[in-house]
Amino acid sequence: MAQPVPTPTLLLPEFYRRTDVLQVARDLLGMVLVSEWDGRRTAGRITETEAYRAPDDRACHAYANRRTPRTEVMFQDGGRAYIYLCYGIHHLFNVVTAPAGQAHAVLIRALEPLEGLEYMAERRNILGTSPKEKIRLTTGPGALSQALGLHRACSGQSLLLPGKGFWIEDRGLQVPGQDIASGPRIGVDYAGECAAWPWRFWERDSLYVSKTPRLKSL
DNA sequence: CAAACGATCGGCT
DNA sequence: GCCGATCGTTTGC
Numbered sequence: 001m002a003q004p005v006p007t008p009t010l011l012l013p014e015f016y017r018r019t020d021v022l023q024v025a026r027d028l029l030g031m032v033l034v035s036e037w038d039g040r041r042t043a044g045r046i047t048e049t050e051a052y053r054a055p056d057d058r059a060c061h062a063y064a065n066r067r068t069p070r071t072e073v074m075f076q077d078g079g080r081a082y083i084y085l086c087y088g089i090h091h092l093f094n095v096v097t098a099p100a101g102q103a104h105a106v107l108i109r110a111l112e113p114l115e116g117l118e119y120m121a122e123r124r125n126i127l128g129t130s131p132k133e134k135i136r137l138t139t140g141p142g143a144l145s146q147a148l149g150l151h152r153a154c155s156g157q158s159l160l161l162p163g164k165g166f167w168i169e170d171r172g173l174q175v176p177g178q179d180i181a182s183g184p185r186i187g188v189d190y191a192g193e194c195a196a197w198p199w200r201f202w203e204r205d206s207l208y209v210s211k212t213p214r215l216k217s218l
Numbered sequence: 219c220a221a222a223c224g225a226t227c228g229g230c231t
Numbered sequence: 232g233c234c235g236a237t238c239g240t241t242t243g244c
Contacts, residue, residue, distance in 0.1 A: 186226090
């Protein structure tokens, strides 16, 4: 595993506003997502992502460039959060990418916890500190959003203002290309052919990656 | 206005 | 491995 660098640097608009959302999804692996609410700071290293891309991707909420109040933020320029409620329970955190008009986003699916584990545990209602409980803190898109206090009320908020809610830093912990695995996205079986596209990326040897889905029966 | 449906999780068998 | 929880969003009548 890579060693930290002393000076964290904030990811800039040009990182997010690239037009290749698959590349952004890979490049986000190893970056550090930070949140700070009321002086309570939590941070985790990104270990798993999924790319979503309008207009051609049926699994994307903005498929065919359909605009709704919920998905409007995806059409804005990159460097914001798109957070929505899933199954009536879970808030799922996405990074909006690409220039305005292109509705691309990267779902953050798992983190390796780095800072504020006690706040994460409290928000997640996890009592112990065993290795298994540490994994449960931030593995899975709903879990990590809960651990970092990311709520759909913050959808649309900028990621470019460090110290204001949440942002993403480069601490020199990126995942080298040969350590990145890819495969189909989770939970998008309804999306026809797009369901098979290998647009999920994860750090191959990380403990902090969500379970692979059951193989679909033939 | 009604109804169907999730980019999931955790508890239980 | 299976199943139920739970509710905002979207679409259709």
